[in-house]
Amino acid sequence: MSDTDKGVAVRARGLVKNYGMTRALDGVDLEIPTGQVLGLLGPNGAGKTTTVRILTTLLRPDSGEAEVAGHDVLTDPDGVRRSIGLSGQYAAVDENLTGFENLYLVARLYGQRKAQARRRSRELLARFRLDEAADRPAKGYSGGMRRRLDLAGALVGSPSVVVLDEPTTGLDPRGRIEMWEVIEQLVATGATVLLTTQYLEEADRLADSVVVIDRGKVIAEGTPDELKNQSGGERLELVVGSAEELPLAMRVLGEIGSGEPTVDGRARRVDVLVDTGTKALVEALRRLDAQNVVVQDAGLHRPTLDDVFLSLTGRGTGEEVPS
Amino acid sequence: MTSMTKVLSDSGVITWRNVVNVRRNPEWLLGATVFPIMFVLLFAYVFGGAIGGPGGGGLAYREFLIAGIFAQTVAFNSSYTVIGFANDLQKGIIDRFRSLPMSRFAVIVGRTTADQVLSVVVLVVLSVCGLAIGWRIRGSVVDAVLGYLMILLFAFALSWVGAYIGLITPSVEVANSAGLIWMFPLTFISSAFVPQESLPGVLRTIADWNPFTAAVNATRDLFGNVSPPGWPEPSGWPAENAALYAIISSIAIIAIFAPLATARYRRVASK
Numbered sequence: 001m002s003d004t005d006k007g008v009a010v011r012a013r014g015l016v017k018n019y020g021m022t023r024a025l026d027g028v029d030l031e032i033p034t035g036q037v038l039g040l041l042g043p044n045g046a047g048k049t050t051t052v053r054i055l056t057t058l059l060r061p062d063s064g065e066a067e068v069a070g071h072d073v074l075t076d077p078d079g080v081r082r083s084i085g086l087s088g089q090y091a092a093v094d095e096n097l098t099g100f101e102n103l104y105l106v107a108r109l110y111g112q113r114k115a116q117a118r119r120r121s122r123e124l125l126a127r128f129r130l131d132e133a134a135d136r137p138a139k140g141y142s143g144g145m146r147r148r149l150d151l152a153g154a155l156v157g158s159p160s161v162v163v164l165d166e167p168t169t170g171l172d173p174r175g176r177i178e179m180w181e182v183i184e185q186l187v188a189t190g191a192t193v194l195l196t197t198q199y200l201e202e203a204d205r206l207a208d209s210v211v212v213i214d215r216g217k218v219i220a221e222g223t224p225d226e227l228k229n230q231s232g233g234e235r236l237e238l239v240v241g242s243a244e245e246l247p248l249a250m251r252v253l254g255e256i257g258s259g260e261p262t263v264d265g266r267a268r269r270v271d272v273l274v275d276t277g278t279k280a281l282v283e284a285l286r287r288l289d290a291q292n293v294v295v296q297d298a299g300l301h302r303p304t305l306d307d308v309f310l311s312l313t314g315r316g317t318g319e320e321v322p323s
Numbered sequence: 324m325t326s327m328t329k330v331l332s333d334s335g336v337i338t339w340r341n342v343v344n345v346r347r348n349p350e351w352l353l354g355a356t357v358f359p360i361m362f363v364l365l366f367a368y369v370f371g372g373a374i375g376g377p378g379g380g381g382l383a384y385r386e387f388l389i390a391g392i393f394a395q396t397v398a399f400n401s402s403y404t405v406i407g408f409a410n411d412l413q414k415g416i417i418d419r420f421r422s423l424p425m426s427r428f429a430v431i432v433g434r435t436t437a438d439q440v441l442s443v444v445v446l447v448v449l450s451v452c453g454l455a456i457g458w459r460i461r462g463s464v465v466d467a468v469l470g471y472l473m474i475l476l477f478a479f480a481l482s483w484v485g486a487y488i489g490l491i492t493p494s495v496e497v498a499n500s501a502g503l504i505w506m507f508p509l510t511f512i513s514s515a516f517v518p519q520e521s522l523p524g525v526l527r528t529i530a531d532w533n534p535f536t537a538a539v540n541a542t543r544d545l546f547g548n549v550s551p552p553g554w555p556e557p558s559g560w561p562a563e564n565a566a567l568y569a570i571i572s573s574i575a576i577i578a579i580f581a582p583l584a585t586a587r588y589r590r591v592a593s594k
């Protein structure tokens with residue numbers, strides 16, 4: 001798909017932001033073609049929220065420039081605000097207001113007239129499956145419902161650029177899948193979306209392209225597939241019935257995998273990176289079965305942000321690096 | 324929409340939101356009605372005998388007391404602004420507002436105005452309670468309305484101080500105390516409950532020049548309520564020009580704290 005002729009909805013160049021001695025952003029560049037979804041992927045503290053805050057005019061960068069929907073964040077913040085919808089890292093829901101009142105409030109502040117604000121709020125409540133709870137105070141909403149209400153708030157003004165900061169962090173698996181479906185619907189309407197996440201899986205499902213940041217710097221960019229390939233594909237994991245079978249399992253996985261297998265003796269678990277996915281899994285099980293090895297558990301794991309990180313930086317996401 | 328109508332419309336919407344917010348809070352009913360009524364009864368009947376003196380106690384003291392209690396209750400409502408802002412900052416709601424194409428000023432005006440909307444409700448409740456214990460408006464209706472407006476104006480000014488406090492406090496917990504603590508010296512070192520002349524030394528000077536004293540004295544006067552017989556009449560420029568002094572102080576407080584709060588709002592970032 002060629003989007004170059006449709007223009008760029010978000011463009012940031014050389015964003016730098018310091019908090020005292022902490023360099024939160026160290027020259028971040030990013031660009032989102034109109035109508036596309038960019039996943040900003042990084043571990044905790046990478047600088048995702050800081051980037052989001054600069055692009056949504058909540059924070060001024062120390063240096064660098066950014067344009068959103070054709071408006072400069074520094075010289076025309078009001079223009080930016082008219083064009084964006086933000087759903088922050090923590091759901092900005094007014095607990096004492098009902099779901100309807102929360103949206104109506106935002107609609108009125110976008111400048112909609114009363115009747116229009118009422119209509120738009122009801123429409124979004126229905127779309128986000130909150131119509132049953134619409135007239136109850138948000139205090140009683142579940143985490144997932146709050147998140148959806150917050151996201152609905154970001155869409156009230158029909159913004160051309162939607163910014164979602166970790167929309168699924170803290171949700172249970174069901175809440176996460178519901179949120180993904182809602183975001184996919186949003187994308188189908190043609191909005192440009194900036195989405196931050198700590199999960200490669202989420203970026204893979206939702207984003208057209210991914211920018212990986214770490215300690216305020218962009219360390220990789222590309223499509224989700226490119227990133228997954230960069231991290232060496234999928235990981236095949238087996239648990240065998242007894243410790244005596246481990247060396248045999250290691251040998252088999254060593255032949256099938258694309259790298260050295262690693263072993264966890266206590267859990268009787270062996271794993272290895274594979275390029276051929278399910279084929280490799282079937283092949284491994286077939287060979288082990290032929291040797292009468294009891295396989296208690298087997299699975300293929302998609303690479304996580306941790307795996308990408310390991311391959312990009314040589315360390316895990318949780319590891320502190322002395323600066 | 325022109326920018327001025329947008330500011331007004333935004334302020335109205337935010338006021339509505341804040342009033343609904345406080346009203347839905349179960350503590351509101353207690354804070355708005357039970358506490359002030361209890362205060363009226365405590366002062367009137369527990370302290371009243373001693374403060375009013377053997378001859379002048381009872382009914383005369385209750386008449387004196389009402390304007391003071393009204394003003395104090397309404398002043399305390401500025402804490403809704405303090406706690407409200409601290410809450411909105413913590414919950415990320417200020418971030419949401421700051422990302423919207425709305426008037427920044429409206430976020431604060433909507434707070435300080437909401438306090439006064441709530442205050443009107445409380446004043447109605449308190450007036451009924453006052454009437455029940457023998458308080459009467461002895462002047463004209465117009466004067467009485469001006470009396471109510473006087474304390475609302477002063478309370479409005481205090482809400483701007485509250486807005487600034489709410490925007491500088493680091494947490495909701497701190498805001499809970501910070502919103503109330505300055506209210507005690509402000510409202511008690513005054514003529515709200517005792518004759519200001521009865522206060523010792525420097526406290527008397529503070530009470531004399533306390534704008535809250537002026538607001539109370541002006542309202543008392545507009546209600547046509549007088550001090551119990553035998554009490555010294557307050558003297559000095561602030562006492563003799565109570566209404567003027569109260570109005571000037573209110574405007575001065577707003578002139579100082581509105582820009583401070585607005586500037587603070589611009590920089591403030593949610594935690």
Ligand SMILES: Nc1ncnc2c1ncn2[C@@H]1O[C@H](COP(=O)(O)OP(=O)(O)O)[C@@H](O)[C@H]1O
Pocket residue numbers: 019022023024042043044045046047048049050051
């Ligand atoms: N208000 C702040 N004051 C001081 N340091 C901050 C502040 N906000 C963020 N930081 C620091 O900046 C870095 C980036 O933070 P952030 O953008 O929130 O990361 P992320 O959203 O990716 O988790 C972190 O080291 C964080 O501790």
Ligand SMILES: [Mg+2]
Pocket residue numbers: 045048049050089165166
């Ligand atoms: Mg963050």
